[in-house]
Amino acid sequence: MDAIRADELIGLFQSWRDMFAAERDFLIALDGKVGDSDLGITMSKSFAAAYDTVAAEGAAAGLTKLLRSAGAIMAKTAPSTMGTLTATGFLRGAKALEGKDAIGTAEAAAFWRAYATGIAERGKAKLGDKTILDVLDPVAGVLEAQAASGAALAPALKAAADEAEAALERTKAMKAQHGKAAVFQEQTVGLQDAGATVGVFLVKAMSGYVAG
Amino acid sequence: MDAIRADELIGLFQSWRDMFAAERDFLIALDGKVGDSDLGITMSKSFAAAYDTVAAEGAAAGLTKLLRSAGAIMAKTAPSTMGTLTATGFLRGAKALEGKDAIGTAEAAAFWRAYATGIAERGKAKLGDKTILDVLDPVAGVLEAQAASGAALAPALKAAADEAEAALERTKAMKAQHGKAAVFQEQTVGLQDAGATVGVFLVKAMSGYVAG
Amino acid sequence: MKKFLNDPANFVDEMLEGIYRAHPQVTYVNDDKRCLVVAKPKAGKVGIATGGGSGHLPLFLGYVGDNMLDGCAVGGVFQSPSADQMHEVTKYIDQGAGVLYIYGNYTGDIINFDMAAELADIDGITVKQVVGNDDIASSVVGEEHKRRGVAGIFFVYKAAGAAAANGLSLDEVTRLADKARANVRTIGVALSSCVVPEIGHATFSVGEDEMEIGMGIHGEPGISRKKLAPADAVVDEMMERVFAELPAGAGDEFAVLVNGLGGTPKEELYILFRRVSQLFEAKGSKVKYVWIGEFATAMEMAGASISVLKLDAELDPLIAVSVNTPFFAHYKA
Amino acid sequence: MKKFLNDPANFVDEMLEGIYRAHPQVTYVNDDKRCLVVAKPKAGKVGIATGGGSGHLPLFLGYVGDNMLDGCAVGGVFQSPSADQMHEVTKYIDQGAGVLYIYGNYTGDIINFDMAAELADIDGITVKQVVGNDDIASSVVGEEHKRRGVAGIFFVYKAAGAAAANGLSLDEVTRLADKARANVRTIGVALSSCVVPEIGHATFSVGEDEMEIGMGIHGEPGISRKKLAPADAVVDEMMERVFAELPAGAGDEFAVLVNGLGGTPKEELYILFRRVSQLFEAKGSKVKYVWIGEFATAMEMAGASISVLKLDAELDPLIAVSVNTPFFAHYKA
Numbered sequence A, B: 001m002d003a004i005r006a007d008e009l010i011g012l013f014q015s016w017r018d019m020f021a022a023e024r025d026f027l028i029a030l031d032g033k034v035g036d037s038d039l040g041i042t043m044s045k046s047f048a049a050a051y052d053t054v055a056a057e058g059a060a061a062g063l064t065k066l067l068r069s070a071g072a073i074m075a076k077t078a079p080s081t082m083g084t085l086t087a088t089g090f091l092r093g094a095k096a097l098e099g100k101d102a103i104g105t106a107e108a109a110a111f112w113r114a115y116a117t118g119i120a121e122r123g124k125a126k127l128g129d130k131t132i133l134d135v136l137d138p139v140a141g142v143l144e145a146q147a148a149s150g151a152a153l154a155p156a157l158k159a160a161a162d163e164a165e166a167a168l169e170r171t172k173a174m175k176a177q178h179g180k181a182a183v184f185q186e187q188t189v190g191l192q193d194a195g196a197t198v199g200v201f202l203v204k205a206m207s208g209y210v211a212g
Numbered sequence C, D: 001m002k003k004f005l006n007d008p009a010n011f012v013d014e015m016l017e018g019i020y021r022a023h024p025q026v027t028y029v030n031d032d033k034r035c036l037v038v039a040k041p042k043a044g045k046v047g048i049a050t051g052g053g054s055g056h057l058p059l060f061l062g063y064v065g066d067n068m069l070d071g072c073a074v075g076g077v078f079q080s081p082s083a084d085q086m087h088e089v090t091k092y093i094d095q096g097a098g099v100l101y102i103y104g105n106y107t108g109d110i111i112n113f114d115m116a117a118e119l120a121d122i123d124g125i126t127v128k129q130v131v132g133n134d135d136i137a138s139s140v141v142g143e144e145h146k147r148r149g150v151a152g153i154f155f156v157y158k159a160a161g162a163a164a165a166n167g168l169s170l171d172e173v174t175r176l177a178d179k180a181r182a183n184v185r186t187i188g189v190a191l192s193s194c195v196v197p198e199i200g201h202a203t204f205s206v207g208e209d210e211m212e213i214g215m216g217i218h219g220e221p222g223i224s225r226k227k228l229a230p231a232d233a234v235v236d237e238m239m240e241r242v243f244a245e246l247p248a249g250a251g252d253e254f255a256v257l258v259n260g261l262g263g264t265p266k267e268e269l270y271i272l273f274r275r276v277s278q279l280f281e282a283k284g285s286k287v288k289y290v291w292i293g294e295f296a297t298a299m300e301m302a303g304a305s306i307s308v309l310k311l312d313a314e315l316d317p318l319i320a321v322s323v324n325t326p327f328f329a330h331y332k333a
């Protein structure tokens, strides 16, 4: 697949839904270490709702409308920190792609940049604060570089997914500054951040979907 | 010992206290089967208070005054069913011995008869209802027979204690009609009654104390 | 045992000290903290006393206050108070109009209240008694006198308290209290045991996936132990027994109490009430008054009970009367 | 998991249905049960909204009622409600005088209330925010903005509710709410975990003989886990931290809230209060108002918290105002 159009976007949401359903218990356990164990529940719920919504609206609604609808329903369905932040990400991503009907490498870069910036604004987190931002910011950076070098979508996303995994690994060394994990301070060092893990899952599933 | 005078009565209360302290956990467990597990606590508490009271008053107070004081403090200390019934027993027993300063066989018979009657009136239980009455009524009967035949206190109490054990055995076949055990109905058949067990302990400790 | 306490032997008296420090509306007589009374008895009013074991807060003492009770003899955990203590409370709350005892049907309490009534009689105080026996799981129809008293006594207190506050005579207060008693039914369900401080461990157990319908508030056995069912099914089974004794027809009106036994969150009590309300609705009956929360507990026992009072023209206005006690406030809207 | 529920996914909505069936004083807007509001808003009054996760009853929605709050956005168990729901509540309770949000300092709630305030601003509704951060165990002095909000928010609600009922402006209501917020400190101690219905098992554990001082109401870690000590020693340790931040001198006056986290019997809360009262007494300070019971819970968690509000001439009369909500009634004597 060389670009994601409205039709494929619906399929991508199905992949995300299935992946978060499968990772539900893993994310519950991960969030349970220095959080409140809800992450698996909120992510599986909100992506299930998002898929249902985009599937019901259908490809005719168009790429950006589907992204907006997904963001809106996610904000209603799972208003946890990660739920609201991912929802904000989709809404901002939709805005960034206004007028586009396909996501190629450049659009993917724009999408994830807007996504990361939206999260940073809403959550008031900085890089290095051990959040999802520490994965999505480098992901956007890699995609921007890939776009600049004219890479096709599949290899660009593969590079982004690899960078996401590396970035997640780097969150282990950080100390949580936000949310429920923040009170654990030093104890969070050595652990991968739960929200950053969600970031990796999002990018990897997208990469896998595009690779077919 | 051929009779229990005020001095010995204090010693008898000490024996009762020690015995109920030793049997505390056993009675808790026994009452736990078809009751509320408080019997070991209430009995050990009330006899500890009774001993402290009679020891503080001293033998000079006289036999019946000591019995009355014991009954009164027991009623205050442990107002559970068995606590109030045994307290009533001591108060009625004291009344029956009015004017006496020693308990020989005849007085022991009068004491336990009054004790049993007091319990029957206060608790409105009949013979065969699986209560302490099913031990104390035959105990009084044996003592009355022993007194009639001129037996000394020690062998009379030994006979009473033997009868108490036999009577307790007979409570196993009965169905509880009163108190917390009553709701267990058929399930109480086969179990010895907890209150009747207290009756056996009272008489056996008295017999043991008199035997030396 | 995981409890906030110092010496278990002082559990009740330290709790009472906390209560007196928190609530100056109540005090005690005879230099005995376990003889709890209202600080300002109302002259000329029929006095209402209750009593029973500790471990059931807000039962029993929590209902001493404006338009409810005047005194309470407080026992050890799950143990009756003494006749002596009841007698002291009786003497203080008698304002010349006599005293009504309202308490639950347990041998220990009966024996002691009977003795206290005898002692009060010697003092020339007229005492009447109403003995709560609302627990339908504890004996069959026709043998109601053997039934235990549980959370439904709340309605008896409320009716009697209002009647006394209205200035009615001891005979009338007794009649109305007894009418409330006769019109209330309770059924409980337990999910776990509880720990008596001086014993220190659970006195019985309920299996990890089991419930016991009809278990008493001291852990007395119920009528069936089975696998925990969905909330709606549990309520259906419980209410079927209630409706068998208190038929609910079109236009009938009721007061309902959904009571937590101690360890059950309020969220769950509301899930139970949702179904109770649906069942009354299906019968065309009205739940005119409802209270949901902890009214008669068994320490930290997980579980709940449902009490239902059938209203009539006499009971309805009594249940509606505002009440203010340290543990329970009811503002008439 | 031993709970009264049907499908865990319906836990919150069925609970809410029970609440609406029981308490006609509250209703909901936007056809969404999770947007709870007073049935009869007072014209011209500053509206006060709160919101937060479920599982904490009577927090948060239980304080919607006369002289307290006007609306509450209700989240899933331990989850924030959505910005959308907060916005709907805001629109309904705004009576032209603006709306104050009072909620606890949790990232999810902040993010959503911020978004809701933006949406309300677009509608031309003025919104102010006061974010409760009373839990002294959750961050050190100097970093108070990082502290969690727990049971002490009760006093913020009470002060703000009274100020709004007195007809004060949004700025004044906000100022007084913020003053209450700045003057309240809470410290908690947990003895056990709790079970989120959709998770189905305890999310953390506390050893059989352990306690954790400072644990949050979602199980967030506290400041020390150690062997359960006698009640007096536990209170001494907790109150030492409170007194370090809210000095109590001769003649100073306080309001105190002893709050059960869900599974702890009231008896034990009174044993805790006994000691709290002794400590104030020893300092010559007065506990002028006290509430003891369940005010902010964590499902069936065993444990308690102590909240202390330092009174002054402005806060005192606000705390004294009578209140009547479905979950909390306070009758001024």
Ligand SMILES: Nc1ncnc2c1ncn2[C@@H]1O[C@H](COP(=O)(O)OP(=O)(O)O)[C@@H](O)[C@H]1O
Pocket (backbone or CB within 6 Å): A031, A035, A036, A038, A039, A042, A080, A081, A082, A083, A085, A119, A122, A123, A124, A125, A130, A131, A132, A133, A178, A179, A180, A181, A193, A194, A195, A196, D107, D108
């Ligand atoms: N202020 C913030 N900005 C960005 N990300 C945040 C912020 N606070 C928390 N996070 C992310 O959210 C994750 C936790 O998400 P979630 O479980 O939904 O939180 P909660 O249960 O506390 O609402 C963290 O691992 C972190 O990556």
Ligand SMILES: Nc1ncnc2c1ncn2[C@@H]1O[C@H](COP(=O)(O)OP(=O)(O)O)[C@@H](O)[C@H]1O
Pocket (backbone or CB within 6 Å): B031, B035, B036, B038, B039, B042, B080, B081, B082, B083, B085, B119, B122, B123, B124, B125, B130, B131, B132, B133, B178, B179, B180, B181, B193, B194, B195, B196, C107, C108
């Ligand atoms: N009405 C009664 N009359 C005589 N004895 C009774 C009566 N009810 C109960 N008992 C006796 O009391 C015993 C239980 O005593 P106790 O544990 O003190 O009761 P509770 O804990 O119910 O107050 C029973 O085993 C029985 O022997």
Ligand SMILES: [Mg+2]
Pocket (backbone or CB within 6 Å): A031, A035, A036, A037, A038, A039, A080, A180
């Ligand atoms: Mg979480």
Ligand SMILES: [Mg+2]
Pocket (backbone or CB within 6 Å): B031, B035, B036, B037, B038, B039, B080, B180
């Ligand atoms: Mg017993």
Ligand SMILES: [Mg+2]
Pocket (backbone or CB within 6 Å): C262, C263, C264, C294, D260, D262, D263, D264, D265, D266
């Ligand atoms: Mg409780």
Ligand SMILES: [Mg+2]
Pocket (backbone or CB within 6 Å): C260, C262, C263, C264, C265, C266, D262, D263, D264, D294
């Ligand atoms: Mg509770």
